[in-house]
Amino acid sequence: MYPSQRQRFHPSDAPGARNLHPARLSRNALPILAAAVLALLSGCATDGPITDPSVHLGNPFQRPTEAGFRALVQANCGPLSIGSTTVNALLGKNTAFDGWVTALYDGDISNDEFMNQVLLEYPAPDANVPATGCIMDQLEQCFAETCKVQTAAEREKRAAAETQAVEEIESAVTLDPTELPAQDAPEIERMMETSKEDGPKPLP
Secondary structure: OOOOOOOOOOOHHHHHHHHHHHHHHHHHHHHHHHHHHHHHHHHHHOOOOOOOHHHHOOOOOOOOOOOHHHHHHHHHOOOOOOOOHHHHHHOOOOHHHHHHHHHHOOOOOOOOHHHHHHHHHHOOOOOOHHHHHHHHHHHHHHOOOOOOOHHHHHHHHHHHHHHHHHHHHHHHOOOOHHOOOHHHHHHHHHHHHHHHHOOOOOOO
């Protein structure tokens, strides 16, 4: 008997499987998309230079800038106290504090480590929680939404929208029994009694 010459096939050996990795998909999709847009532009505009459309695509995975994060911190957390000083008095002026802010932005230290470092250097009765908590909130907003510093009017508009959303949710889940139609009361009582009968029975 000769050993079998059949080769085992693994799903990872298939060229298609390797090409389905997100990194490969993103690299393969960009040239195709750029070529498609370029072909479209060449058919629509016959006069004037045609620019590479890929320069307008940008990087959808580009992270917010540290400068934008610091601008948010200065605008929204500046007056808050850290020890006997303030965030604005330290931001951009104190080497140690700036290092912690940068490390927090880069992910080199956790939120707890950031709070502990600040507290060790600047003891305070409130543990600097309002200030450090505000700074961490700005980082979360910067990565989740935008690093753009909002004006007072924009902040008020956003707060009003959030309040309205909460009120709509509360009104949707709040039910006053007195608001139920009178003709539905017997049916509701019957359903409640049925629910009690179908519920768990005590053990003998």
